[in-house]
Amino acid sequence: MFILLKNLSLLNSYWSLIIPYVAFGIIGAGLMITTVPTVVIYLLLNKQVQKSMIAGAIKG
Numbered sequence: 001m002f003i004l005l006k007n008l009s010l011l012n013s014y015w016s017l018i019i020p021y022v023a024f025g026i027i028g029a030g031l032m033i034t035t036v037p038t039v040v041i042y043l044l045l046n047k048q049v050q051k052s053m054i055a056g057a058i059k060g
Contacts, residue, residue, distance in 0.1 A: 042049070
């Protein structure tokens, strides 16, 4: 138990040194750029995705 707490405090010390230098805005922008088009495409093609899944399950 003590070793786990010692390692945890070391990890917290590491993150306290690294976090000020991480550009969370850029990371968030990258997540939005990759997530939004995927969700939009899925919403537009939802019926076709469902039909192809059903057809594949019936044929298989």
